Amino acid sequence: MQDPDAFDLGGFEFSASSHNAKEGGFTxxxxxxxxxxxxxxxxxxxxxxxxxxxxxxxxxxxxKNCEKIHYIAPNIxxxxxxxxxxxxxVTGTYYVYFSIFQLILILKGMVSSALxxxxxxxxxxxxxxxxxxxxxxxxxxYQGHVGAALxxxxxxxxxxxxxxxxxxxxxxxxxxxxxGSGSLAAMSIFESDYKDGMxxxxxxxxxxxxxxxxIFNDLGSGSNIDLCVLSRAGTKxxxxxxxxxxxxxxxxxGYKFKTGTTVINKRNFQTATSTTTEPKKIL
Amino acid sequence: MExxxxxxxxxxxxxxxxxxxxxxxxxxxxxDNNGGTVMAVAGEDYVICAxxxxxSTGYSIMTRQYTKVDxxxxxTLMASAGFMADAATLKKLLKGRCDQYQFANNKPIGCVAFxxxxxxxxxxxxxxxxxxxxxxxxLDAEGKGAVFxxxxxxSYERTNYSCQGSGQQLIMPVLDNxxxxxxxxxxxxxxxxTPLSEEEAIDLIKDCFATAGERDIYTGDAVELFVxxxxxxxxxxxxxxxx
Amino acid sequence: xxxxxxxHSSSIGPGVVPRGADPAxxxxxxxxxxxRKNIPHLGKGSKGRPFSIDPNVGVxxxxxxxxxTGTSVLAVKYKDGVLMACDTLACYGSTKRYKSIQRMxxxxxxxxxxxxxxxxxxxxxxxxxxxxxxxxxxxxxECPRTPKEIYNYLVRVMYNRRNKxxxxxxxxxxxxxxxxxxxxxxxxxxxxxxxYVDDHVATGFGNHLARPxxxxxxxxxxxxxxxxxLLKSALLSCVMRDKQMMNKFQLSKITADGPGEISEPFAIxxxxxxxNYVNPTKYAPxxx
Numbered sequence: 001m002q003d004p005d006a007f008d009l010g011g012f013e014f015s016a017s018s019h020n021a022k023e024g025g026f027t028x029x030x031x032x033x034x035x036x037x038x039x040x041x042x043x044x045x046x047x048x049x050x051x052x053x054x055x056x057x058x059x060x061x062x063x064k065n066c067e068k069i070h071y072i073a074p075n076i077x078x079x080x081x082x083x084x085x086x087x088x089x090v091t092g093t094y095y096v097y098f099s100i101f102q103l104i105l106i107l108k109g110m111v112s113s114a115l116x117x118x119x120x121x122x123x124x125x126x127x128x129x130x131x132x133x134x135x136x137x138x139x140x141x142y143q144g145h146v147g148a149a150l151x152x153x154x155x156x157x158x159x160x161x162x163x164x165x166x167x168x169x170x171x172x173x174x175x176x177x178x179x180g181s182g183s184l185a186a187m188s189i190f191e192s193d194y195k196d197g198m199x200x201x202x203x204x205x206x207x208x209x210x211x212x213x214x215i216f217n218d219l220g221s222g223s224n225i226d227l228c229v230l231s232r233a234g235t236k237x238x239x240x241x242x243x244x245x246x247x248x249x250x251x252x253x254g255y256k257f258k259t260g261t262t263v264i265n266k267r268n269f270q271t272a273t274s275t276t277t278e279p280k281k282i283l
Numbered sequence: 284m285e286x287x288x289x290x291x292x293x294x295x296x297x298x299x300x301x302x303x304x305x306x307x308x309x310x311x312x313x314x315d316n317n318g319g320t321v322m323a324v325a326g327e328d329y330v331i332c333a334x335x336x337x338x339s340t341g342y343s344i345m346t347r348q349y350t351k352v353d354x355x356x357x358x359t360l361m362a363s364a365g366f367m368a369d370a371a372t373l374k375k376l377l378k379g380r381c382d383q384y385q386f387a388n389n390k391p392i393g394c395v396a397f398x399x400x401x402x403x404x405x406x407x408x409x410x411x412x413x414x415x416x417x418x419x420x421x422l423d424a425e426g427k428g429a430v431f432x433x434x435x436x437x438s439y440e441r442t443n444y445s446c447q448g449s450g451q452q453l454i455m456p457v458l459d460n461x462x463x464x465x466x467x468x469x470x471x472x473x474x475x476x477t478p479l480s481e482e483e484a485i486d487l488i489k490d491c492f493a494t495a496g497e498r499d500i501y502t503g504d505a506v507e508l509f510v511x512x513x514x515x516x517x518x519x520x521x522x523x524x525x526x
Numbered sequence: 527x528x529x530x531x532x533x534h535s536s537s538i539g540p541g542v543v544p545r546g547a548d549p550a551x552x553x554x555x556x557x558x559x560x561x562r563k564n565i566p567h568l569g570k571g572s573k574g575r576p577f578s579i580d581p582n583v584g585v586x587x588x589x590x591x592x593x594x595t596g597t598s599v600l601a602v603k604y605k606d607g608v609l610m611a612c613d614t615l616a617c618y619g620s621t622k623r624y625k626s627i628q629r630m631x632x633x634x635x636x637x638x639x640x641x642x643x644x645x646x647x648x649x650x651x652x653x654x655x656x657x658x659x660x661x662x663x664x665x666x667x668e669c670p671r672t673p674k675e676i677y678n679y680l681v682r683v684m685y686n687r688r689n690k691x692x693x694x695x696x697x698x699x700x701x702x703x704x705x706x707x708x709x710x711x712x713x714x715x716x717x718x719x720x721x722y723v724d725d726h727v728a729t730g731f732g733n734h735l736a737r738p739x740x741x742x743x744x745x746x747x748x749x750x751x752x753x754x755x756l757l758k759s760a761l762l763s764c765v766m767r768d769k770q771m772m773n774k775f776q777l778s779k780i781t782a783d784g785p786g787e788i789s790e791p792f793a794i795x796x797x798x799x800x801x802n803y804v805n806p807t808k809y810a811p812x813x814x
Contacts, residue, residue, distance in 0.1 A: 035342060035500075042802060054526070059449060061498045129812040136814075159809035173810050175802030181342050184734035184767065191763035192739060196801045213738040215526045219342045219500040222526035245524045247497060251490035255461075311590060313688050313718055338722055343733055345714075346722040368685055368719035411689075 033147065035220015037182030038068060038079035039210045040151045040162045041194065042175050043203035046231025047153035047160045050207035051079045052182070052215050053240070054222035061222065065240070069228045073115045073126035074235060076154030077228045078135075081180035082167060083147035090138060090148050111135055128154035128161040132171055140169025149179045155230045182214025182221040189213050200229060208242055215244060314366050314414045315340055318501025320450030321351055321362035322491065323420035324462065324484045325428030325443045327476045329512040332360040332420035333488050335450075335496070335523060337504040338367055347504040347525065354516060356381050356391040359421040360509050361401070364448025365435070366414035373413050377401060394421025398431040398439060405437035412436050416447040422511060428476055443477050450495030450502045457491055481510065489521055496523040592644040592695040594618050596629045597770040598732030599640035599699045600760050602744060603710045603725050604753035607781035608701035610638055611757050613765070614791055615772040616645045622772060630778050630788055634659050637673040637702035638778045638786045639680070642729040643717065644695035651694060654683060673702025673711040677721070685719025693717045697729035703780050710780070728760070731768040736760035750779070758794055765796065 035056050040049040051068035054061055070078050070091035080087025092112020096105050107116055111134050115126040132152055139146055150165040164177045176194050178186040189210040204227055214221040227238040321334040334351035352362040353374050363370035380400060384392040398419045405413060412435045419431040432445035444462045446454040462477045492506040508519040594616050601610035616624040630640040633655045641648040662671050677700040687694050697716045704711045715721040726740035739760045765771045773793045780786040807813045
């Protein structure tokens with residue numbers, strides 16, 4: 001029989017929490033939390049976002065060239081740090097493919113989907129504050145259990161905007177922002193060299209430098225630099241803007257094995273038979 | 284082999300270590316893991332001992348130029364990964380013992396004797412271990428390459444190749460594949476040294492480190508190879524990725 | 527030879543064998559003392575056995591949490607020497623408790639030691655260093671201790687205390703001019719004895735905020751002016767982002783030319799007037 005008090009709590013059943021407390025607390029070990037350096041800066045006519053491309057799983061590198069700058073809307077992008085699944089689920093991604101008759105757009109992710117419908121309904125460009133508002137409400141609702149730390153940037157009718165959004169739902173509106181395990185390394189670059197009203201090239205180089213600082217000083221960050229420039233002129237997604245280092249040594253002769261390296265003990269051939277004689281026609 | 288449980292990876296608690304106190308000092312640990320990969324390969328008439336030069340703590344790099352391989356005697360090299368303060372202390376102690384051996388016997392200590400001494404020294408600290416994962420490489424009395432591989436509390440064996448530290452899981456299977464030779468139990472006895480020439484072994488080691496540097500965040504910056512043969516010891520350095 | 531009991535005196539407190547606890551040891555000390563009467567740091571007021579555990583107390587741990595602390599120390603080598611910088615603040619938790627503490631210490635002629643962490647523990651380390659310096663001075667052999675020797679000494683002190691589960695809650699930066707090898711020396715040791723030498727060093731938060739800048743711009747053939755500029759840009763990023771850091775710094779310099787110098791306190795220019803700081807949501811009406 002369950003604890004009768006559970007009914008007073010509006011139908012929720014919390015008996016597992018006391019069990020978990022006894023066991024030393026519940027920790028989720030399923031999610032991949034990835035070390036990251038992400039940053040963004042506002043310049044004269046827009047915003048530049050940046051990210052490294054290393055995805056880690058504990059002490060090993062899971063992906064050497066992943067994408068951490070996520071699509072929100074055509075004029076809004078968002079860098080994600082923290083639990084990979086959460087950053088991907090709350091922000092968004094899209095891909096387009098061509099069927100015989102039409103172009104099909106697949107849109108995934110919470111905010112990008114919401115803003116897409118909102119655009120279709122209002123016939124207006126999405127605004128950065130809408131994304132910020134949806135994100136922080138969602139994250140606050142989940143009280144930090146949705147572990148997404150974000151740098152949100154975009155350009156709308158009001159101009160360039162840059163936010164950081166923390167996993168608990170607080171946010172800051174800033175001229176320059178960093179997040180992730182390499183945030184301090186990246187921030188040291190901004191603190192020494194940020195200027196108001198930079199040109200696009202200056203801003204790109206500064207963000208690239210900040211990401212490079214994360215790549216070379218933070219073990220959770222590495223590989224390449226991705227940038228995204230958002231301005232009145234449109235959006236430029238600069239995938240692998242810089243590849244700072246290549247592998248330093250490759251074995252010339254590779255690893256080739258002579259035929260017969262694996263000894264064959266037995267051979268057994270069998271004729272495969274099919275139950276259907278005619279292939280099914282698909283409409 | 285390697286049954287030692289990594290004490291204090293995160294929160295080695297000195298109070299609970301000594302009994303019944305309530306847990307209140309979990310923030311301080313006498314151990315840290317400074318990462319790094321060390322390896323050695325023995326040939327018929329040479330031995331190579333190599334290590335990367337990164338020393339890190341948590342997600343940050345302390346230095347990119349930390350030498351993990353030391354010449355303990357003219358015939359003995361020792362490389363350690365793990366907690367570098369323990370490793371350095373251990374090496375300091377052993378170097379002193381090597382000097383004493385030299386004074387007492389009027390000859391430098393050989394690698395086989397040194398290997399046993401390291402094992403004894405590690406076991407002396409059985410209940411407050413040196414958090415160091417060691418490899419000893421040298422030329423034995425016949426001039427054949429020898430590699431000795433250890434756990435943190437002194438269990439060791441003589442092998443022909445070994446790898447320890449943060450890149451162990453990545454490198455060891457490659458070495459098994461490339462270097463595995465005849466079992467030492469086979470009769471009549473067959474040399475179990477690796478069939479590779481010195482140059483081929485260097486090539487393999489460099490590739491192993493470059494590969495480990497790609498996937499292990501604690502391995503990188505540079506790799507130092509100490510090659511020992513009948514002509515003496517020479518050192519080679521190759522840069523690795525620094526990210 | 528048995529270790530001296532004076533040099534690590536009663537200020538160690540528990541963790542030292544007091545007189546009377548181990549009569550056999552006392553006897554040994556007495557014999558040893560008679561033999562070595564003229565060694566200055568075997569003083570009369572000796573209270574116990576150094577680096578050992580009092581059998582009556584059992585295993586004890588002392589500094590488990592720091593109380594009054596200093597934050598990062600930054601240092602860089604350049605072509606003629608080493609520059610080191612840190613602020614003059616000692617915090618009590620998040621209170622700015624002591625605002626004019628000098629966190630660097632000149633040891634002998636050629637070494638400067640800076641500290642991060644517990645102030646009182648560093649005071650104790652200072653007494654050790656003074657004693658070391660005194661014995662060196664008394665030898666009067668015109669062969670002062672090199673920074674490397676002082677570094678190695680401090681590494682052993684820190685590591686031995688961690689072995690007793692009684693750490694000195696500090697990270698130390700040791701800079702100096704190695705007059706034997708004729709080149710600058712720079713090393714760092716932490717509270718569990720982890721140590722390394724490098725061309726540039728930063729402790730605590732500085733390892734995250736200053737070293738990225740050092741790694742980007744440091745060059746072996748830097749002039750003093752370039753090194754100072756680099757150090758000040760790192761101080762700026764530290765003072766902007768480390769809440770325990772205060773805008774009142776001292777800079778120390780050591781070269782081949784003689785005694786190290788520690789500067790008067792100074793402040794650096796900070797910037798608060800960024801347009802988007804003044805009015806952060808100017809372009810984001812509706813943000814909350």
